[in-house]
Amino acid sequence: MRYEREEAKQIAYGAIRAAGANDAVAHSLTEAVLSAELAGSKAVGFAHLSDYLDGFLKGRIAVDADPAIAFPAPAVITVDARKGIAQLGFDQAFDELTTRAATYGIVALSISNSFTVGELGYYTRRLAERGLVSIATCNATAQMTTLESGRAVYGTNPVSFAAPVADGRPLVIDQASSATAFVNVRNAAERNEPIPEGWAVDQNGKPTTDAREAVKGLLVAFGGARGANIAMMMEVLAAGVTGANWSMDAPSFAEGSESPGVGLFLVALKPEIFSPGFPERLAAELARLAGAGVRIPGSHIQVREIDVPAETIDRVRGYAQRSRS
Template identity: 40%
Template structure:
C-alpha cells in the first residue's frame, strides 16, 4: 500500500495540472486557473514555498465562496501615454499581472518608461517572478504590492501596513536577469503561514503575538504582527509601498483589506504597481556594460553573492529531481477536487 504520509515527487507540469484542476473544480475558469497554477508552481520551483503549494487550498476555498471571482477578466485602459490602469475585477492577481506585463512589454520601448497600476486585486505571490519576465524582454522593472495588515508602524502596537513586498529585475545580456525580491517584514508572512500548517515553530525575531510579545509559535504570530526588516527603516519603506500600491492605484489600504488566508468576508481589493524601464532608451548601450562591471564587483568579493542567485540552483535541482510536495499539503489540495474532475 502507498504511504499516505510520504511526500510525493512530481514534475512542474504535473504540479501545474493538479493545481489548475483543483481551481477549475472551485469556480475558476480554465484560463485563470492556468495563470494561477503557473505562478504558484514557479514560486515553488524557486524555493518560495510560502507562495506555492501552501496557497492552493486557500485560493480554491476563496474562489468557491466568492471572495475571489474565479471568472474575472482583467480590464486595461491607458489614461496617459505611458500609464496603464488595470482593474483585476476582484479576481486572482496573476491574470491581471500577466496582462500588465504583456502591455508593458509593448509600451515601455515606445515611451522609455511605463507603469501599470493594478487595483481590486488579490495576493500576487512571488514578485520576483513577475519582474523577471520583463527583464527577459530587455526591460528593467520595479514592482510593489500591498497586502492585508500584518505590521505596525515603528513604535506602534497595532497592525496598519502589510508586509508590502518590493521586487526589482534588470537584464544582463547573456546571463540570467538580476532579480531582487524582498518582503518589508523580516520574512514574508507566507513563511509563517507555511510553518503554522506544518505545526512547526518559527525563529525568534520574526514576529510578535497579539500581546506584542516576541513569539516562536507560528499560529500566535499569525494573530499578532510581523517585525519590519530594518526596524524603523523597514516600516518607513512599507509606508512608501502602501502609498504607491494602494493610495495611488485606488486599491484598498492594508488595514481595509481582508485576509489572503481564509474564505471569509469581502474580496481583499489590494493593489500593485509595476514600472518598466527601457534601459536602451535611457542610457543607450552603456547599461549592459555598466551593470556587468557593478555586479562583478559583488561577485569578486569572497563570500558575497548576487541577490536572487539561489533561484537558479533551485530551478536546476527541480529540473533534475522534480518537486517534492509534502503529504499534508497534497492531501489538503486533492481533497478540494475529485480525481480527474473539472469545473
C-alpha cells in the first residue's frame, strides 16, 4: 500500500491518539515514524509503531508525560522523559540544543527514563539539517549476547552520525552494534523467512538461521569481540552517563506494564568553528569517495511515497480499534 505523506500522517496520528496519547506525544511520534519511512528505515517506521501503541495501551509508555528539561552546564542539556517517548523530549529541547551548539561550538544532550528511541538517525539527521555534526547512541532492553557470555547483556546499542553536506542531503550513518536490529528478526519470523548466518542464536545459545527460533533467543554483536566492545562503549554512554537503566535492568519494551527507562546520549558541534567551509569540503570529499567506488550511506535511497505492507497498516489500525472498544 502506498500513501502520500499527509494520508500516512493521519493514519499514524489517529492510531496514537486512539491509544490514549495526548496531542504533543502523538505529534512527536508521528513525525518520527514518517521520517523513518522516508529515510528508508522501515523497520523503525510503521513496523515499529505497533510497539508504541501496545506500550501506550499496556502502560509501558506514559500517554501524557511532560519531560523535565534541565541545563546543569552551559553546554549540557538533560531530559528526564518521565516514562514517555524520547522523541517528545528531543523536540522540546531541540531549539535550545541548536542554539547552544551555535553559541558554544559543542553541546551534549542526555535523555533518560524513556521508551525505545525509534530510528536513532532521526535525531542526528535533524541536527545535520541545522548545520550541525552530531553523534548519538542509545540503549534498550537487553536482547544481545556476546560469544563468551550466552546471556542477554546489551540492547542493540546503535550509533548514529550525521553531518551537513553542501547542496545535498546530510550524510547519515545509523547502525546497530548487533549484527541486525531485533525488528528485522521479528519481521522475518512473521513472514516465515530465514535470516542470515551470524545474526542470532536460539534459546539454547546455538547459531540459527530460523527467525522464529531467533526471536526466542538472542542477537549477537557484529564482528565478534570488536562489535561487543562497541556495544559496551555505547552502553556506558547511553545508560551510564545519562543515568538511565542499564540494558540488563531495563524491563521489556514488548511485554508488561513497566517502562524500559532507557537512555540516549548525543553530542552536537558546529563544524565551521573548527573547519570553515566544512559542508562544501565534505561534499567534495564524498564525491571523490563515490568516484573511487565507495558506497555512501543513504545515497541510494530515493523515497517519495510511503510504501507500507497492508498487514502492517492493518495491525496499526487494529490497535486503534481495540483501544476504542
